[in-house]
Amino acid sequence: MTKILNVHNLKKVYTSGSKKLTVLDNISFSIEAGSSFAIVGPSGSGKTTLLGLCAGLDQIDEGTITLCGEDLNGLNEDQRALLRNEKVGFIFQDFQLLPTLTALENVSVPLELQGVKNASKDAKELLDKVGLGSRYDHYPSQLSGGEQQRVALARAFSTKPEILFADEPTGNLDEETGKKVIKLLFDLNKEMGTTLVIVTHDLDLARLNQHVLRLKGGKIVINETTAIS
């Protein structure tokens, strides 16, 4: 199968004053297109940093990352943004909706950034799909946590991304709502054939994925294929 993400010998160092802190070291793995992939590990193990670097949100210090066939090292910030806009989707623990936009407008943003006309038509379909057909004109502050995360899901899938990065997608939700959101996430993943990369503390959630990568102290301790695969 085709590899959609290839990470080789990745190293990331943060400098704080005169001190240098290596947050990721010697990370190598790859993800097949259409599969689901979980990154787990304790707090401070470098999960979110790894997710961000894989999505081209920051520069790496050593190694290479190839995302959707593009070497991220060779792209500037705007080229990386374009790649994200066309091929990548995001879901965050705290939803990260724009507070000044309605649910419908939030879902339309990535399409609008692509210059798609009739963005709201596609956005409405997605909101209907996540069960928020009656909430188009609600602002984030008027929605519950679960509803906000569903809007975020609709936004993430709005551009039909090849790969979707989710950072603790159920971290701010109660168990029941969390389960509903996860079901929706995997349903959409299957329906659209999107590769899924999830950062999580929740081992039950991790086990739903085809692959699990366990990090500790910035290093890979386990890279395994789970039973469901």
Place this chain on the structure above:
Amino acid sequence: MAWRDGKASGKRLLLFMASIILGISAVVSIQSFSNNLKENIGLQSKALMGADFLIDSNQPANERVEELMDSLGGADAKEVNFASMAAFLKNGNTKLVQVRGIDGNFPFYGELETEPASAANSYQELGGALVDATAMLQYNLQPGDSVKLGDITFPIVGSLLTAPGSTAIGATAAPPIIVPFRFMERSGLLQRGSRLEYNYYFKNATIDLKQLDKMVDPMLDAENADMDTHTDTSERLGRRYDNVGRFLNLVAFIALLLGCVGIASSVHIYIKEKLKAVAVLKCLGATRKQTFMIFLLQIAGMGLLGGLIGTVIGLLLQQTFPLILQEFLPFEVEISTSFQAIFVGLSLGVIMSVLFALSPLINTWFVSPLQVLRVQEDTGKKSRPYQLWVMLTIILFVFWFAYWLLGRWTFAAGFVLGILVTFSILGLVSIGFMRLIKRYFPKSWSFAARQSLLNLFRPNNQTVVLILAIGIGTFLISTLYFTKDFLLAKTAFETNEQSPNLILFDVQTDQRNEVANTITPKGLPLIDNIPIVTMRLERIKDRSVNDIRLDTTTRVNKWILNHEFRTTYRDSMIGSEKLLEGEWIERVDPNAKVIPISLANNVANDALVTIGDTLLFNVQGKLMTTVVGNIRQVDWARMQLNFSIVFPQGVLENAPQFHVLTTNAPDKKSSANLQRELVRKFPNVSIIDLRQVVSLIENILDKISWVITFMAFFSILTGIIVLIGSVRNSKYQRIRESVLLRTLGAQSKQILKINALEYLFLGILGSGVGVLLSLLSSFLLAYFVFDTPFVPSYVPFIILLPGITLLVLFIGWFNSRGILKSPPLEVLRKEGS
């Protein structure tokens, strides 16, 4: 604790402080300069007049006045002054000047400042002239050149820099020329019709001026003379500058108020972010008072420091005022430190910042420790009654301060009301505009355009405050331009051949034809030939003018009693007149006992007369009974000869009179040629060149508007500081939004565009609301105050609106630079933590 917390929020508190610094520096600089001006006027009181007191009259002292003056020890110096044409022989130029013929060792206090300095003493002996220094420069004259006044040519012995009794602004209209009095009679300029003023100066430092004034003035009034003491002059001058000072103080106070609104808005956001910390402190056992005091002390400290810095800047700033205002000041102002202004600056800093911060601060009082667990609890309801008290206290304080500045309850109430109405209108219009735009903004516009507009509504936005601050500044400046423009349009005269642009005064009856014969052969039209007869009022209805003068309860305006009226006679009304009451009478029988006359409505109002009332005039010795036959409205601003009293034809034809002739010279060259020839042939004739008058008015309005623009700039600057504060306050949120957009795939230029458009909207809204409101206020000013049609000037639209918008765009963009540079992952990690 207040200090520790303040240190942690140092940068933001500094920005709050900046909002108040500008306002305080404006108030202190104006306040201190006004105090200095008042002190200087008091100190230089004698030097301003040049004597202890003077007696003035429009005619040479008669026997009775001579006797009175003798009883006071006789005048120590005398002067006659009048407007006349001067011809500069070196280059043939002519100019309307103020001739001051002086006899004696005037001035006794202060000095005639001349170049060379010796000319001030030698001009009397040499029989020379001291010519205004600016006119010397303008006409390229040097000592040794000659100036012709009437029939006499004087050698110029020096240039006149300053002289008691001459103001710089007056000198722009008719520059003064000082010559020895002894030549005046021979000059042929003291003729009938010339508006002469005789001053008799006295030097007597020991006399009780108040007592003297009380005793002598009524006697002089009866002889159409007047007494003026140096204290009267300085008090009059003091009052005049006091009014200007108060006006500027109010403008400065508005800038301070705007700064305070900025503070209130920033503190509101600051405190909102601190509410959780307050709840935690309360959980740990801090009392309401303790937590309240932490922030109150911070704000008071910030106000004190802001007041201190503002005061220092204000004191430095006032050093520049004499340069800015020199054209308006009759003397040099020595700047010293005014302790009153320092006190005002410091106390205003503390009081205003605490007062305006109180409203958000009250929320800390009502924060429940429970909010550590449930942040959403609403404290607003509990604090509402207290907020109303705070609002009332602010209004009362503003009212009290305005009263302290203006000295009248009604004016102070008017000011507070005006401020409330203006702020409310601006606030409501901004909110209305924003809602309309949000609602009707075309959905088809680009994402960047729509997103930037929505940014104006982000949580904790300060959009309304910003629009208010930018709007007030723009409003002040643009009202000024509109007003200046329609005033100039009003003074501008028609350029067609039948509209006069040269007015010839003081033409004697026997010179009439000769003057006309000088004009017409040049192909220039003789447009008007208006006879003028001077007269004074002797009785109004059944009371003598002297009697009314002594009546302290009379409401008859004093000028009516002492004025020498220049009247004319004609059989019809002219374009600037409109009949209000009564009937126009064309002609009466020469032997009529009572003559129906026409009064301008302002004269009828000031004299308290109406149709049918009798007025007795003294027409140069002959008494003439008249009755008010009609009342006219006169557009005095129209550039033509207007009269407050018009007689019908038939009665004044044989009275002693002089004439005013008017013509139209198509260009400057033909105008100068005609003026040269007229001055040569008829030295007594004065010429007013309306072209010069218009440029003179333009010049004066320009200077006044400079001062007001200077003050309005303070409020624009305050707006800019509030803008910087607002961008800084929302910086984290802006970074979060832009990172999120970049994560979702937005390009740098898209984010830059969103940011730029947001400031562009803000600038357009602020300056647009300001310009639109100023259109309304200028229209009201034109309609109700100046009674003139309002044609809006284009300047605010093509310069002010884009100029201020670009300024806001630049400031906003400059302060948002860091937003684009923040790496997305850093922000996401912070969010995640």
